[in-house]
Amino acid sequence: MTRLFSPRFIITLFAVPIIGALALFWYFSLQGVLKYERTSDSASSREANLTENFSKTFLDKFGDKIVKGEDLSKISPEEISAASQEIVPFEKIVGVIPIATKDDIAILDENSPEAVKNYFNSLYRVYEKTFLTIEKDDVKILSEAISEDNFSKLAQIDAVISSFDKSFEEVKKIPVPRSWENFAVQELNYLLRSKKFVELIRNVDKDPLAALLA
Template sequence: MFSWFYYFSSAFNGEEVYLNEELAQSNKAALLDSDKDGLKDWEEVLWETDPMNADTDGDGIPDGQEASHNNTGSPENAETPNFTEAFSQAFANAIGPRILEENGLADISKSDLEGIAGFIPNPEAILGETARISASDLKISDKNDASSVKKYFNELHHLAYESAFAGITEGDITSFIKFLETENSGELEKIDPVINAFGKSIDAIKNLPTPKGYENFALTEANILSRMKRADEIIRNADKDLLAAVAVIKARFAMEEELNAFHQEFKKTLSEKGIIFSPTDKGYKFFD
């Protein structure tokens, strides 16, 4: 786990990131496990167990084993970076030893906080690079007169949004919030149809012939949707890596704002070419 520290730090630039001297000294206290039960002494405080008794409740199972039996990663996810675990370990090194001191958390210093600040994940680092959709992925139509362009946007909205998202009654963010409120992972399953819908939407953009000269719209639209899909995949995994999901939420909203701003800007481009949509046109919803 400790090896992840350098990778997840926002200061990571290919060189090792070292803890400051004060934190290096405090790490010695973090290593203490007085009763040898697998839980550090400060962790015993959090779990409300006895740091001098390996089996606090006397059930024959060491405290450390009881605390971790529900936290073992599945083999298929063994190589998947877990930001929650990385942050927890950083918290352990920086803050954990202070819990054992006389004034507890009241004596948390600036350097303690600096020790964990760098491990709060950057949303872009979590999202990573999504497969970029390029012009070669599109089908191009030579028909780019005003009538054909208007028809394209009407059809695109129907296929990429109305049809792709048909039947979905609960949004991804709503499902995530319900998960936070109930801790019921079943709420996260409701995000699956949204993720699938994003995939259908992207496919629709690729497959519907784009009027020549309007490739930029199709590519920008598809690539923003691809990033939104990736964000939802991370949010969907909140029951396994909550910190990553929480960090991505803000980026998810920003993507939606980016998409809306792009639509409004492109509306001006279309207007300059005399392409206007009425409220009865399906394409009107792109620019409403």
């Protein structure tokens, strides 16, 4: 399953040389917020994008070294750690993911084998109408967009996001056998979390770092 990692973990994992290369790439290829000169962008607009926030923080801290052509491998782990403290947490970028509870489901006052069988058959029928009709999943669409350098293809992911919405609404309506409530709630929350991560992939052209961590 998808996991969340803090930007600090990513910084530590990739170490100084690779981060230096990333900084140079962003510095020379992206415009606006990635300029070395301090921008007048509000804090709220910077925080809305993890890639921009990371880049701005890195360049604010080490931009002088980049401009002067200094060896970025000499940046100490302590300096990187200090810079990472100023990066907005990934969880804040993602925002609040809705949480389903038992109040969102209808619970049957029985848990016979037949009731359980009917529940799972109904669950499958929902997914059969939503996810199984998707010709391309989000990962395949993303791969094609990157390989073809055509990020307009990401619009195709909207159909995947819509399938999560439809699935959530339909699954909520399925009567849940007694003692299967926790499973049903977990299923709904899985749909909500997965939808959020797919939305991050949908916006990879705007915030690639957030999509990478999704």
